[in-house]
Each structure stands twice: as structure tokens, then as C-alpha cells.
Amino acid sequence: MIAPLAKAQTSLRDSGRSEELLFWLLLAPALLMVAALLLAPLTWLALQSVWENGFTLENYRRLVVEPLYARSFALTFRLSLEMSAVTLLLGYPVAYAAAHLSSRWRVLVLGLVVVPFWTSVLVRSYAWLVLLQRTGVVNKMLQALGLTNAPVMLVNNEIGVTIAMAHILLPFMVLPLFAAMEKIPEELIRAAASLGGGPLYTFRRVYLPLSMPGVIAGSVLVFVLSLGFYVTPELLGGGRTLLVSMLISRNIQLYDHWGAASAISVALLACVLAILALARTLAPSAWSAEDR
Amino acid sequence: MLARTNDVVHDMTENASVGVSIRGLSVHYGAFRALDNVSLDIAPGEFMSLLGPSGSGKTSLLSILGGFAAPSAGSIWFGDADVTLTPPHRRGIGVVFQNYALFPHMTVGENVAFPLRARRIAKSAWRAEVRRALDLVELGGFEERSVAQLSGGQRQRVALARAIVFHPKLILMDEPLSALDKQLRESMQIELRALHGRLGATTVYVTHDQREALTMSNRIAVLKAGRLVQVDTPERLYENPQNRFVASFIGEATLVPVQRVGTDCVSIGSAVLRSTRSLPASGPLLIALQTEKLVVASPGGEAGLNLLSGVVADVIYQGESLRVFAQLEGGPVISFRQPSHHAGRGQIPQRGGAITLGLHPSDTIIVSAEDG
Structure with a gap:
């Protein structure tokens, strides 16, 4: 009586063990890739930031002492917050429409949101440069409508950066x-x-709170992506909006100072991780699959 | 704005209930008619069930009463007010949804307080109302619990408390007990019935469960393919089905074609059955043999009883009763229920054995074979 039962248990345990092995085998390629392409370079980056002919914290000291860095970090954070706010305001109605339209219209709206994804960021940034320049379509229209006499400065400043970045980042808000x-x-x-x-009461007390996981996920995503944005602000900022990403590239391209660039990168990465951790404690539901 | 909402609340405490009048209501989706010219008057304080198979239009009707959908034609009146175009939040109806529809981000207390806060009632006033409503559904002290911590039955009670806390004159319930297990469902039926008695609000209850409808309702409206086929008290509906659909849908009946023999008699093969009811005037007829109305009789029979004879085809033991299938002379197989107590079982012969069944003339239900 006992023997077959014991046998069954053994084979159950065996199958459990081989299932576990299979699990790790299937995971291995992805784990190796992450280790080789992400963890190793990051470690190298971290080492580089504190090693110049010996251990030094000079690169980090400069980050704290030189006001240029503090200003750039402050600008980057402010711009990223603005991006979250702007894309949230623009994206909420779009997402609402997509979520509540009939399935045919939903496909169309989501398609329009996602299609720009298929175009490179560089192309879209140049397109905005063309649209927003002094003699561009937008300025011509504003003058034709009599809203302004002279061309408005829409590029080579923060306005241009905000407009173009909002457009590029909008899908990351709408989809969550x-x-x-x-x-x-x-x-x-x-x-x-x-x-x-x-309608208003229901929106405020029921709909908005229930959509909060999406609001938080979208805002964090846009914020974190904005922190590291490079191409668009470089093209449309005209060198006037010096973001952290540009500091990194300048330290490498102009000054060939990899140590400083690494230190800035590590600091930025630390900020991102801190924000993600904060978001996770503030809104655990946005991160877990189980809800309701 | 404030004055208006306060007026509504004041009104509600004045009269406990309101009559509902459904007039010529139709809902078309293209060529499909979800509701087809439905008219129904529900008295103030009445418990009216809408009973029908899925797709019969009962949920469409409830949606229109709730204001969630607009009819293609016809109107809805609460008392002497036409509310056909009134949005749901101005109708003052307490709705209990099939899946409870509790707000997952609110506590039990906040859920129940929702209708009061939406009406801008001061916290000092609504606290007591919330406690009273929760006491009424036997969930006193559950205010701070989260909805996720509750069992199905408790969620159902919270949904109920939330629907009655603002003293609505009309309560709509959409299959509120369908997700509960059988025992809980049956005890909730008795509780809902008692609660209706205490509150006195007009109640419209959608269900596909005939026993539920029979247990709780003052009247039952039977729907089929978007039309009302019979509106009656539970007893009249069960004992006097007016057509083939109701006869087959309500109770557990076998419908057997019969021949007309004179003004009050029909025949199945050689058996002649007398009915105390008036037969449909014309057309082919069916007899509705309800399983519990047939009794095992001695071959000679008692005086006045209609007799049917046949052989036992199958016996299924179902706990409190046996379901016996008998093949009548002339072919048709019918079924009846026999109590499973000792004496009852003793009356049933082995499979293949001869049996005589008695049916009282007042239980002899004859309907037209034509649909409608």
C-alpha cells in the first residue's frame, strides 16, 4: 500500500526538481544578457567615476561644489516634472476616449497614439524644429490669425523642448x-x-481614484524618461537648456573627461532608482498585478 | 443646487414608495427587438419580479428603469413624473447590481455613505444613517473594513445597505443573489423579503430563478423575447399559466399534446381527463403535467380523479424526492415526483412495472399548443 504512494511522491519531487531546472535554463539567456550588457557596463561606469590613477571622490566633490551641476540637475528635474504634468493633462482625455469608445474607434485612437513610435526620435525632433522655427508653419499661422505681429521664439529655448518632448513622450503616458x-x-x-x-462627483470620487495606478505609472515613466532625454533638447534647446544628459555628453565629447561623465551618470541613476522606490512605496498597486 | 438636492432627500422620507408605470416601451438594436411594446404598472410598495430566460429583455428593461439606457419608444413614469429622459443620478433609485459593484478603493462605511455624500448631506447626519443601514443588513461595526476582506454574502449585504441608506422610493435589483451558493441564496431570499416588508419601497427584482421569484414577489412579470407573456401573483402564475411558454418555464412540467373532447374534457390515447378550468377556445391543445401534481393511484382509482396508466421507464433518486419517468399508453413519457419517505418509495414499482397516476381535475392545466 505504502510503496506506490512513496513512489508517486518521489516522482512528484523529481518532476518538481526537473521543472525547476527547466525554469532556470529558460531564464539563462536573458539573465546572461542582462549581466553582460547592463550590469557589467554599470559596474565599469561606477568604477570609472571613482578611479583616476587611484581611488578618488574628486568627480563627486565637483558635482556638489560647482553650481553649474546643481543648476543643471534642478533644470532637468523641473523639466521632467513639467513633462509628466503636460503629458498627463494631454494624455488623460485621449486615454479616456480610447478606453470608452467602441472597439473600432479604439483601434484608431490607439493607432494614432502608437504610430509616432515607429518614427525615430531624431526625425520627429527635426520635424518639430522645422514646424516651430521663425518662418515655420506654426509662426506663419499665428501671424496670419493676427495673434502676433512678429515671429514668436518657439525653438532654441525651453518652450520648443517642452513641445517636442511632450509629443514624443505622450504614448508613454497614454498607454499605462x-x-x-x-x-x-x-x-x-x-x-x-x-x-x-x-458626472463630476463620480469622476472625482470613483473614476479618478481608480485610474490612479495608471496616472502614477505613466507619470513615473515619463519623468524617468525625461531625466535622460538627450536628442530632442539638444536639437530644440539651442544650447540654452543644459540638461544633465548634455553635461554627460559634453564632458566626453569636449573635455574627454570620462570620470566626470561617469560620476554624473551614476548620480542620475541613483536619482532614478530613488524615485522608482518612492513611487513604489507611495502606490504599491501601480506595480503589482493583483488588484481589486 | 443645494436646495434641489435637499428637496429630493426630503421627498424621500415623506413617501416610502412610488408607483412605476412602463408605457409602450420598445428597444431596438437594428432589426433586433430587445423589448417590444412592453407596458406594466407597478403599484407603490409592490415587490415585482421580472422573470425570463437569458435574452428575454429583463436586463434591458432594468437598464431603462435605472436610466442607463434610453428606450427607442415609450416612456417610464415614477408616480406622475415622466422620467424617461432623467439621468440616473437624478432618479433617486437604489440599485443593487449583479456583481455588487462595490467601490474597491473605499471602506465599507465609505461605500454605504456614498449616496449620502453625493447628496451633500452633512457628515454629522450621515454617520447615523450609515450605521442604521449596516445594522439593518446585520453588518453593524463593519464600517472600517475594506471591501476586499468581505465574503460574497457580506459584499451582497453592503451593496444592499448602500442601495437603501438614502431611503429610495424605488429599489432595483439585478440578479443580486446569483453569485451566492444555494444555502446562502435561500436565506438571503427570506431576508430580502422581510427587508422589503420593513422598508416598504417599491422593488423591481430581475431574476432567471423562478423559485426566487415565487418566494419573494407580490407579482411576477414573465418575459420572453422582449415581450411580457404573463403578469400575475406567484400562485396564479404557477397554477394558471396562460400559455405554453409560461407552462413550460414555470415549475417542472411535461407538456403532452391532447385531443379536445367536449367543453371540459381532453384525451391522451384512451384516457379521458376532465378539467375544472375553461379550455382555450380553439386550436390544438397541450396538457401541462406538473411533476408534483401527479399522485400514484390504485388502478380502480378514487372518485373524481383523472387517471393515466403506463409503465415505469426510469427512477432517479434526488434526495428529498424520487423523479419517476413513466411511459403512458400511446407513447408519451412524462415525469412526476414522489416523496422519498418510506411509504412514498413503496408505491413505486420496479422499472417496467405498471403504474396508475391520478390527477385532480383542478390540477389539470390545459394550454393552447400555439406559441404566444
Whole structure:
């Protein structure tokens, strides 16, 4: 009686063990890739930032002491916050429309959101440069409408950077918002209405709180992507908006100072990780699959 | 704005209930008619069930009553007010949804307080109301619990408390018990019935479960393919189905074609059955043999009882009763229920054995074979 049972248990344990082995085998290529292409360079970067003919914290000391760096970090953070806010305001109605339209229209709206993804950031940035320049379409239209007499400075400053970056980053806001909104059961909205909640009240007390996971995920994503944005601000900022990413590239291209560039990169990475950790503690639901 | 909402609340405490009048309601989706010229008057304080198979239009009707959908034609009246175009949040209806639709980001107390806060009632006033509503559904002290911590039955009670906390004159329930297990469902039916008695609000209850409808309702409206086929009290509906659909849908009946013999008699093969009811005037007829109305009779029979004879085709043991299938002389197989107690089992012969069944003339239900 006992023997077959014991045998069954053994084979169950065996199959469990081989399943585990298979699990790791399947994971191995991805793990190796991450280790070789991400962890190794990062370690190298971190070492480089503190090693110039011996251990030194000089690169980090300069980050703290020189006001140029503090200003650039402050500008980068402010711009990134603005990007989160702008894309949230623009993206929320788009995501709402996509989540509540009939399936045919939903495909169209999401398609329009995603199509720009297929064009390179460089091309889109140059396109904005053309549109926003002194003699560009936008300025001509503003003058034709009589809103302004002289061309408005829309490029080579922060306005241009904001407009172009908002356009490029919008999908990263819309898609998480859409994912969160799509999960909100229609019945809850009906329930709120039947219980006396007018459209605004229902939005404020039911819809908005339930879409918060998407708001947080989208905002963090856009914020973190903005922190490291390079091509667009370089092209449309005209050298006036010196972001952290440009400091890194300048330290390498102009001064051939890899140590300083590495130190800035490590500092930026630390900021990003801190923000992700903060977002995770503030809104655990945005990160876990289980909810409701 | 403030004055208006306060007026509504004041109104609600004045009269406990409101009559509902559904007039010529139709809903078309292209060529498909979800509802086809439905008219129904529901008295103030009445418990009206909408009963029908899936796709019969009962949920469409509830959606229109709730204001979530607009009809293609017809109107809805609450008392003497036409509310056909009134948005849901101005209708003052308490709705209990099939899947409870509790707000997952709010506590039990916040869920129940929602209708009161939406009406801008001061916290000092709504606290007591929330406690009273939760006490009424036996969930006193659950205010701070999160919805995720509750069992299915408790969620159902919270949904109920939330729907009644603002003293609505009309309560709509969309299959509220369908997700509960059988025992809980049956005890909730009794509780809902008692709660309706205490609150006195007009209640419209959608269900596909006939027993649920029979247990709780003052009247039942049976729907089929978007039309009302019969509106009656539970007893009249069960005992006097007016057509073939109701006869087959309500209860557990076998429909067998019969021949007309005179004004109050029909025949199955050689057996002649007398009915105390009036037969449909014309057309082919069916007899609705409800399983519990047939009794095992001695071959000679008792006086006045209609007799059917046949052989036992199968016996299924189902706990409280046996379901016995019998093949009548002339072919048709019918079924009846026999209590599973000792005496009841003793009356059933072996499979293949001869059996005589008695049916009282007042239980002899004859309907038209034509649909409608």
C-alpha cells in the first residue's frame, strides 16, 4: 500500500526538481544578457567615476561644489516634472476616449497614439524644429490669425523642448493610463450614477481614484524618461537648456573627461532608482498585478 | 443646487414608495427587438419580479428603469413624473447590481455613505444613517473594513445597505443573489423579503430563478423575447399559466399534446381527463403535467380523479424526492415526483412495472399548443 504512494511522491519531487531546472535554463539567456550588457557596463561606469590613477571622490566633490551641476540637475528635474504634468493633462482625455469608445474607434485612437513610435526620435525632433522655427508653419499661422505681429521664439529655448518632448513622450503616458482605465468596470460608474453621483462627483470620487495606478505609472515613466532625454533638447534647446544628459555628453565629447561623465551618470541613476522606490512605496498597486 | 438636492432627500422620507408605470416601451438594436411594446404598472410598495430566460429583455428593461439606457419608444413614469429622459443620478433609485459593484478603493462605511455624500448631506447626519443601514443588513461595526476582506454574502449585504441608506422610493435589483451558493441564496431570499416588508419601497427584482421569484414577489412579470407573456401573483402564475411558454418555464412540467373532447374534457390515447378550468377556445391543445401534481393511484382509482396508466421507464433518486419517468399508453413519457419517505418509495414499482397516476381535475392545466 505504502510503496506506490512513496513512489508517486518521489516522482512528484523529481518532476518538481526537473521543472525547476527547466525554469532556470529558460531564464539563462536573458539573465546572461542582462549581466553582460547592463550590469557589467554599470559596474565599469561606477568604477570609472571613482578611479583616476587611484581611488578618488574628486568627480563627486565637483558635482556638489560647482553650481553649474546643481543648476543643471534642478533644470532637468523641473523639466521632467513639467513633462509628466503636460503629458498627463494631454494624455488623460485621449486615454479616456480610447478606453470608452467602441472597439473600432479604439483601434484608431490607439493607432494614432502608437504610430509616432515607429518614427525615430531624431526625425520627429527635426520635424518639430522645422514646424516651430521663425518662418515655420506654426509662426506663419499665428501671424496670419493676427495673434502676433512678429515671429514668436518657439525653438532654441525651453518652450520648443517642452513641445517636442511632450509629443514624443505622450504614448508613454497614454498607454499605462489606458491600461488602468480599461480595467475600471462600467458597472462601478453606473452604480455611482444610480446612487446619486453626478458626472463630476463620480469622476472625482470613483473614476479618478481608480485610474490612479495608471496616472502614477505613466507619470513615473515619463519623468524617468525625461531625466535622460538627450536628442530632442539638444536639437530644440539651442544650447540654452543644459540638461544633465548634455553635461554627460559634453564632458566626453569636449573635455574627454570620462570620470566626470561617469560620476554624473551614476548620480542620475541613483536619482532614478530613488524615485522608482518612492513611487513604489507611495502606490504599491501601480506595480503589482493583483488588484481589486 | 443645494436646495434641489435637499428637496429630493426630503421627498424621500415623506413617501416610502412610488408607483412605476412602463408605457409602450420598445428597444431596438437594428432589426433586433430587445423589448417590444412592453407596458406594466407597478403599484407603490409592490415587490415585482421580472422573470425570463437569458435574452428575454429583463436586463434591458432594468437598464431603462435605472436610466442607463434610453428606450427607442415609450416612456417610464415614477408616480406622475415622466422620467424617461432623467439621468440616473437624478432618479433617486437604489440599485443593487449583479456583481455588487462595490467601490474597491473605499471602506465599507465609505461605500454605504456614498449616496449620502453625493447628496451633500452633512457628515454629522450621515454617520447615523450609515450605521442604521449596516445594522439593518446585520453588518453593524463593519464600517472600517475594506471591501476586499468581505465574503460574497457580506459584499451582497453592503451593496444592499448602500442601495437603501438614502431611503429610495424605488429599489432595483439585478440578479443580486446569483453569485451566492444555494444555502446562502435561500436565506438571503427570506431576508430580502422581510427587508422589503420593513422598508416598504417599491422593488423591481430581475431574476432567471423562478423559485426566487415565487418566494419573494407580490407579482411576477414573465418575459420572453422582449415581450411580457404573463403578469400575475406567484400562485396564479404557477397554477394558471396562460400559455405554453409560461407552462413550460414555470415549475417542472411535461407538456403532452391532447385531443379536445367536449367543453371540459381532453384525451391522451384512451384516457379521458376532465378539467375544472375553461379550455382555450380553439386550436390544438397541450396538457401541462406538473411533476408534483401527479399522485400514484390504485388502478380502480378514487372518485373524481383523472387517471393515466403506463409503465415505469426510469427512477432517479434526488434526495428529498424520487423523479419517476413513466411511459403512458400511446407513447408519451412524462415525469412526476414522489416523496422519498418510506411509504412514498413503496408505491413505486420496479422499472417496467405498471403504474396508475391520478390527477385532480383542478390540477389539470390545459394550454393552447400555439406559441404566444
